[in-house]
Amino acid sequence: MRTLRQLAGLLILLPLPALAWNAAGHAAVAAIATPLLTPQASAQVRALLAGDLDRHGQPSGRTQLTEIASWPDEIRDEAVKTDPAAFRGWHVRANPVCADTLGACPDGHCVDQLIIRQAAILADRTQPLRARNEALKWVVHLVGDLHMPLHSGVNANGGGVRVELAGYRRPERLSLHEAWDGPLLEHALAGWERQPRPAARLPLTPDAPTHWMLETRALALSAVYQPLPGFSCDARLASPIRLDEAYREASVAVIRQQIERAGLRLAALLNERLR
Numbered sequence: 001m002r003t004l005r006q007l008a009g010l011l012i013l014l015p016l017p018a019l020a021w022n023a024a025g026h027a028a029v030a031a032i033a034t035p036l037l038t039p040q041a042s043a044q045v046r047a048l049l050a051g052d053l054d055r056h057g058q059p060s061g062r063t064q065l066t067e068i069a070s071w072p073d074e075i076r077d078e079a080v081k082t083d084p085a086a087f088r089g090w091h092v093r094a095n096p097v098c099a100d101t102l103g104a105c106p107d108g109h110c111v112d113q114l115i116i117r118q119a120a121i122l123a124d125r126t127q128p129l130r131a132r133n134e135a136l137k138w139v140v141h142l143v144g145d146l147h148m149p150l151h152s153g154v155n156a157n158g159g160g161v162r163v164e165l166a167g168y169r170r171p172e173r174l175s176l177h178e179a180w181d182g183p184l185l186e187h188a189l190a191g192w193e194r195q196p197r198p199a200a201r202l203p204l205t206p207d208a209p210t211h212w213m214l215e216t217r218a219l220a221l222s223a224v225y226q227p228l229p230g231f232s233c234d235a236r237l238a239s240p241i242r243l244d245e246a247y248r249e250a251s252v253a254v255i256r257q258q259i260e261r262a263g264l265r266l267a268a269l270l271n272e273r274l275r
């Protein structure tokens, strides 16, 4: 199996999808979860991916969680060509970082509720194979997304404030959300010598993903927004905001912690649902 560094190095060559924790981040989460799966869960993953289809409905040849981890981004990128609103809001929940209220979740289409629903489909052996195959791909992807702070908490700007990041090629196009999805994530993955951890035994109540999301929202406040110059709970931030080197270096530990949490929790969820 490839190391995380090799995997990240390979995947960073892929183009960055807009507003999505990039493919290297999702692959890193899946790479942490894979060796922690029980033999039963591994066997079911193999069976569910045996006839996997790509974004065009063609056989994908993909057999590993690391390879399918970005499929929901791939099908969205395809769908928005004909419907710009396709899957909008499915990978996030815009919970306000300074309030106890939850963000909207129209028709159950938001990150925590979709994980809960798709995990139930995954566990249900009476469901068609294709439905369980797609449920697996949604769960693997969305557990990663949920742990990205800006996918679970936003301020009055909605993550959209423009930022300038030292060394980034196209600062005119970079939002705070995109900075965390792309360049800050890549910086955190580079050179990460992760120590493998044993599988976690977690209390997995059915609403566990909502608790993970609220923990991530708290991190969005403390690690993403509060360090920004001029941040206050009541104010919209004015663009552009310069993210200095201290901000970038502080993000490394946050991102690595979140990828690790996501990987351990993904393994626990799959082991529990694929017994």
Ligand SMILES: [Zn+2]
Pocket (backbone or CB within 6 Å): 020, 021, 072, 073, 091, 141, 145
């Ligand atoms: Zn996503």
